[in-house]
Amino acid sequence: xxxxxxxxxxxxxxxxxxxxxxxxxxxxxxxxxxxxxxxxxxxxxxxxxxxxxxxxxxxxxxxxxxxxxxxxxxxxxxxxxxxxxxxxxxxxxxxxxxxxxxxxxxxxxxxxxxxxxxxxxxxxxxxxxxxxxxxxxxxxxxxxxxxxxxxxxxxxxxxxxxxxxxxxxxxxxxxxxxxxxxxxxxxxxxxxxxxxxxxxxxxxxxxxxxxxxxxxxxxxxxxxxxxxxxxxxxxxxxxxxxxxxxxxxxxxxxxxxxxxxxxxxxxxxxxxxxxxxxxxxxxxxxxxxxxxxxxxxxxxxxxxxxxxxxxxxxxxxxxxxxxxxxxxxxxxxxxxxxxxxxxxxxxxxxxxxxxxxxxxxxxxxxxxxxxxxxxxxxxxxxxxxxxxxxxxxxxxxxxxxx
Ligand code: HEC
Ligand code: HEC
Ligand code: HEC
Ligand code: HEC
Ligand code: HEC
Ligand code: HEC
Ligand code: HEC
Ligand code: HEC
Ligand code: HEC
Ligand code: HEC
Ligand code: HEC
Ligand code: HEC
Numbered sequence: 001x002x003x004x005x006x007x008x009x010x011x012x013x014x015x016x017x018x019x020x021x022x023x024x025x026x027x028x029x030x031x032x033x034x035x036x037x038x039x040x041x042x043x044x045x046x047x048x049x050x051x052x053x054x055x056x057x058x059x060x061x062x063x064x065x066x067x068x069x070x071x072x073x074x075x076x077x078x079x080x081x082x083x084x085x086x087x088x089x090x091x092x093x094x095x096x097x098x099x100x101x102x103x104x105x106x107x108x109x110x111x112x113x114x115x116x117x118x119x120x121x122x123x124x125x126x127x128x129x130x131x132x133x134x135x136x137x138x139x140x141x142x143x144x145x146x147x148x149x150x151x152x153x154x155x156x157x158x159x160x161x162x163x164x165x166x167x168x169x170x171x172x173x174x175x176x177x178x179x180x181x182x183x184x185x186x187x188x189x190x191x192x193x194x195x196x197x198x199x200x201x202x203x204x205x206x207x208x209x210x211x212x213x214x215x216x217x218x219x220x221x222x223x224x225x226x227x228x229x230x231x232x233x234x235x236x237x238x239x240x241x242x243x244x245x246x247x248x249x250x251x252x253x254x255x256x257x258x259x260x261x262x263x264x265x266x267x268x269x270x271x272x273x274x275x276x277x278x279x280x281x282x283x284x285x286x287x288x289x290x291x292x293x294x295x296x297x298x299x300x301x302x303x304x305x306x307x308x309x310x311x312x313x314x315x316x317x318x319x320x321x322x323x324x325x326x327x328x329x330x331x332x333x334x335x336x337x338x339x340x341x342x343x344x345x346x347x348x349x350x351x352x353x354x355x356x357x358x359x360x361x362x363x364x365x366x367x368x369x370x371x372x373x374x375x376x377x378x379x380x381x382x383x384x385x386x387x388x389x390x391x392x393x394x395x396x397x398x399x400x401x402x
Pocket of ligand 7: 192213
């Protein structure tokens, strides 16, 4: 009350700066928003020995002082300042404006010592992961971890999926529920094979360009969950000069879901698993027809829908669209890359033993003026057909009207 009177008086006389001075001298410091319970309850003697508490009369040093009331932090993976008992680097024993009596708010508290992470997070070129901006303890335990030396609160996969739960924040698939899982996700490092938890220069906090990431592992044969040996895709791309459209765009995710999927070979959509189909359904090829016209399979006869035709006989229809033993696209096309026009493959893995059945595809070029065969493609030497030796003796097709 007293200083209020002074305040009013000073106002009346207009000596404003004087008032401020007197207030500071009279008023006690504003208490911290959060008070440590024994301090708030004036149990000073639970930490101080003397009646005139000070910094030098503590009943014991930290951490023992704290462990008189709190469970001791102990374990194989301790955070260095906690294991050294330096509790007061982070906590105030009395009160604080920060939650948990912290001396600073996150991330500044952590940046006191972790300037490398600070550098990473504050580099403007980086895309930063939302929780790492101000909530380091969303993932790290500041005292001790049961998981490992990186002080995580949980193993990587449950840690990340805890927030990116089933179709949670921007994750398009239910990682744990998918029918076809992707190997790396099921290892201890899981998400960390491809993502950085803090920040990187790449979109989606990836460790590298997406396709480069894929090829870091798929640069050798790897064994799939179904036991089959998966091709060395890096080698395939190096040895075959015509790369399929999405691969030219470095976009493996156009067809595969890196987090697993409900479709064979973690594809993003339907594609037949087997070499032959026993009932034809265009929907089984949704993958291809998400980018290509499904009409190439539609009509038995056409002169427009596809160039794989003999006159007006649609050979896509003939090979694929059948009640029994329909040939799937893989019989003739290699979806990643090939050395032939239109991704026709050299050979096709056939039968149970994956016998490499050669196709020996040969294009046919015709001179538009003379109508005679020619060999050097040009404006006047155009492709009019081709032939294969495959499941049959060499059979040819000719696009031109008969
Ligand atoms: C939970 C333990 C604890 C309790 C309870 C506690 N103190 Fe402290 N106090 C400390 C510690 C630890 C320090 C030393 C801080 C440092 O070295 O930074 C300290 C330091 C002090 C100091 C030195 C100046 C300062 O703030 O650093 C004073 C004064 C003080 N305490 C007063 C009190 C009073 C008064 C109470 C009771 C209302 C009290 N303390 C209750 C732990 C406690
Ligand atoms: C005399 C007993 C006692 C001592 C000694 C003590 N604490 Fe506490 N501490 C408490 C109690 C009681 C609470 C409140 C517990 C609760 O809310 O569950 C508490 C709560 C806390 C909290 C949580 C505050 C919050 O906002 O939730 C922190 C952090 C903490 N103590 C740190 C320390 C540190 C660091 C030391 C040693 C310097 C220490 N304590 C020593 C009794 C003590
Ligand atoms: C590197 C900073 C840091 C150090 C060192 C540290 N703490 Fe903490 N402590 C925190 C943070 C941050 C939290 C908030 C907990 C969270 O968000 O997970 C916390 C929470 C707590 C809590 C309340 C929650 C809980 O886990 O029970 C207590 C009690 C506590 N600390 C005690 C201590 C004691 C005792 C020490 C010394 C052995 C210590 N801390 C050392 C940062 C630290
Ligand atoms: C007083 C300095 C200090 C503060 C403050 C501090 N740390 Fe540390 N931290 C260390 C030291 C020292 C190490 C061990 C040295 C090392 O392994 O690089 C360490 C190690 C770590 C590690 C494991 C590093 C590794 O290489 O495995 C993590 C994670 C970590 N701290 C997170 C945090 C977080 C989160 C905060 C804030 C809540 C924090 N630290 C605050 C000093 C500090
Ligand atoms: C989304 C979870 C998450 C958040 C939030 C997070 N981290 Fe990490 N942190 C990790 C994981 C996971 C690792 C282990 C990385 C590895 O093994 O490659 C790690 C590793 C570390 C390391 C040691 C290795 C290194 O990369 O240098 C330090 C230090 C660290 N974090 C500090 C911090 C600090 C400081 C913050 C807040 C600014 C923070 N972390 C926020 C998950 C997180
Ligand atoms: C505490 C919750 C939390 C945890 C734990 C967490 N994240 Fe996140 N993550 C977020 C939030 C929030 C966003 C931002 C979403 C947005 O901006 O739309 C995000 C964004 C992302 C993004 C970018 C998505 C986009 O659309 O830009 C990726 C990738 C990501 N997190 C991966 C991870 C990985 C890997 C881990 C485990 C190391 C992890 N997250 C752990 C909350 C979390
Ligand atoms: C094999 C590499 C790889 C692994 C392992 C991986 N991701 Fe991703 N993640 C990617 C790629 C590549 C993208 C970019 C979007 C895309 O291509 O689908 C991505 C995107 C994301 C996004 C953004 C979603 C979107 O579609 O925009 C989130 C969130 C995410 N990942 C979380 C995780 C979590 C959580 C884990 C671990 C459980 C994980 N990722 C494991 C490669 C991976
Ligand atoms: C850390 C190594 C690693 C990275 C990075 C990686 N993979 Fe894999 N991938 C594997 C392993 C190991 C398997 C075999 C286990 C399995 O079947 O999932 C596999 C399997 C596959 C399969 C076959 C899945 C099946 O079971 O039928 C496809 C397709 C695939 N990966 C595509 C990709 C794509 C696309 C990327 C980039 C987004 C990628 N991989 C990144 C290691 C990796
Ligand atoms: C146009 C769609 C498409 C794109 C783009 C694509 N894939 Fe595939 N991928 C497939 C299809 C379809 C299969 C299944 C082939 C089969 O079984 O006949 C497959 C199979 C695989 C396999 C298993 C190979 C095997 O021997 O069974 C791996 C590994 C793979 N892809 C990795 C990648 C990588 C890495 C990229 C990026 C460089 C990529 N894919 C881009 C469609 C695609
Ligand atoms: C994500 C989109 C996408 C998917 C999915 C896709 N393709 Fe393609 N495909 C393209 C693009 C783009 C081109 C054209 C490339 C160019 O012009 O160089 C192309 C070209 C082709 C060609 C060469 C003929 C032409 O029109 O240039 C064939 C053959 C082909 N794709 C077959 C397939 C098959 C079989 C599938 C399914 C296993 C498939 N594609 C899935 C995007 C896709
Ligand atoms: C029996 C072999 C064979 C099968 C099976 C096959 N294709 Fe083709 N495809 C070809 C040949 C040969 C060409 C090149 C025609 C030309 O231009 O001379 C071609 C061309 C294409 C083209 C380029 C546009 C066009 O129609 O001329 C696309 C796209 C295509 N195929 C997609 C597919 C898809 C999708 C499947 C599976 C549903 C498939 N193919 C199955 C042999 C086949
Ligand atoms: C997986 C086995 C298989 C492959 C690979 C294959 N074919 Fe065929 N093809 C057949 C069968 C079986 C028939 C007979 C279908 C019928 O008569 O109903 C056929 C019929 C044909 C015919 C029609 C002949 C006629 O007039 O009756 C032509 C032309 C043809 N194929 C060309 C090709 C070309 C070109 C390729 C390579 C790009 C190819 N085939 C790859 C199995 C295959």
